[in-house]
Amino acid sequence: MPTTTLRASELATPPKPPVPLLTRPLTSKELEDALRNFHGSYYVEHPFHKLMYEGKLTRRQFQGWVANRLAYQRVVPRKDGAILSNCPDPEVRRQWIQRIVDHDGTRAGEGGIELWIRLGIALGVSREEMEDERHVLPAVRTICESYVWFCKSKPWVQACASSLTELFAPKIHQQRIESFPVHYPWIPPEALDYFKSRLVQAPRDVKHGLAIVQQHCTTVETQRMAFEALQFKIEMLWSLIDVIHNAYKE
Numbered sequence: 001m002p003t004t005t006l007r008a009s010e011l012a013t014p015p016k017p018p019v020p021l022l023t024r025p026l027t028s029k030e031l032e033d034a035l036r037n038f039h040g041s042y043y044v045e046h047p048f049h050k051l052m053y054e055g056k057l058t059r060r061q062f063q064g065w066v067a068n069r070l071a072y073q074r075v076v077p078r079k080d081g082a083i084l085s086n087c088p089d090p091e092v093r094r095q096w097i098q099r100i101v102d103h104d105g106t107r108a109g110e111g112g113i114e115l116w117i118r119l120g121i122a123l124g125v126s127r128e129e130m131e132d133e134r135h136v137l138p139a140v141r142t143i144c145e146s147y148v149w150f151c152k153s154k155p156w157v158q159a160c161a162s163s164l165t166e167l168f169a170p171k172i173h174q175q176r177i178e179s180f181p182v183h184y185p186w187i188p189p190e191a192l193d194y195f196k197s198r199l200v201q202a203p204r205d206v207k208h209g210l211a212i213v214q215q216h217c218t219t220v221e222t223q224r225m226a227f228e229a230l231q232f233k234i235e236m237l238w239s240l241i242d243v244i245h246n247a248y249k250e
Contacts, residue, residue: 014041014042014043014045014046014234014235014238015040015041015045016041017037017038017040017041017227017230017231017234018034018037018038018040019227019231020034020227022220022223022224023220024220025218025219025220025223026223028214031213031214031217031223031226032210032214034227035164035167035210035213035226035227035230036167038167038168038230038231038234039167039168041231041234041238042165042168042172042234042237043234043237043238043240043241044168044171044172044175046238046241046242046245047245048061048065048241048242048244048245049172049175049241052176052179053175053176053179053183054183055179055182055183055184057184058250059123059124059186060248060250061248061250062123062184062187063120063123063124063125064135064244064247064248065241065244065248066116066119066120066123066125066130067120067125067129067130067133067135067136068135068136068137068140068240068243068244068247069116069140069240069244070113070116070117070120070130070133070136071133071136071140071141071144072140072144072147072240073103073112073113073116074113074144075144075145075147075148076099076103076112077099077100077103077104077113078148079147079148079150079151079152079159080096080097080099080100080103080151081100082148082151082152082159083096083151083156083159083160084096084097084100085152086151086152086155086156086159087156088156092212095208096160096208098204099205102197102201112194112197112198112201115193115194115197116194117130117131118190118191118193118194119191119193119194122187122188122190122191123187123191137243137244137247139243140240140243140244143236143239143240143243144240146236147162147233147236150162150229150232150236154229155225157212157213157216157217157222157225157226158225158226158228158229159229160209160212160213161209161213161217161225161226161229161230162229162230162232162233163205163209163233164206164209164210164213164229164230164233165230165233165234165237166202166205166206166209167206167210169198169202170198170199170202170203173195173196173198173199173202174195174199176192176195177192177195177196177199180192213226
């Protein structure tokens with residue numbers, strides 16, 4: 001009988017990361033290089049982002065993106081709190097807690113979440129609509145919550161490894177800073193404040209997170225766990241932008 005082969009959706013999954021087949025533990029440098037080699041699977045390669053940097057997004061698509069991604073911004077300090085609750089090392093906790101401060105600020109009106117809300121306002125979404133999350137899609141919320149659950153339920157070092165998508169984040173932030181004024185002159189300059197802040201914070205976070213993984217992931221088993229964690233985070237971010245992309249297609 002004739003058979004039909006389903007042609008996979010181009011947007012269904014990110015490009016498969018090059019997970020090494022480990023026959024021995026990698027050296028610290030080899031481990032870092034292998035983690036960095038995941039860059040080709042990062043969601044900067046998603047068609048939505050390609051449209052963004054080519055100047056092809058509509059105002060509505062921009063607004064849908066910023067309103068929905070607030071759900072992710074808000075789970076970041078929660079997942080960091082989960083990592084802290086599982087981490088027995090006070091020195092790690094002293095440094096990791098800065099990530100929560102970066103997002104929440106030390107008082108109302110500060111921090112990365114507030115900057116993201118201001119980005120939404122700059123793109124034409126009211127503060128009320130941003131803060132009450134009325135536009136957040138159910139799938140987006142579920143995807144974001146999966147990240148919190150991952151960091152609650154996995155060993156703390158593996159949860160730290162999932163944060164290493166920050167290895168690739170400066171590129172995406174820089175692209176936004178450079179492309180928005182060129183392609184979207186209606187976006188005010190202050191809308192870029194969040195991305196500028198992450199150009200400073202992300203490299204610091206990478207240095208700390210990478211050092212933790214290099215120190216604690218020294219066996220084949222623990223290094224596989226690190227790769228699995230980074231792959232999970234890559235797939236989570238890809239799923240997030242894929243839902244937004246398909247929900248706001250023009």
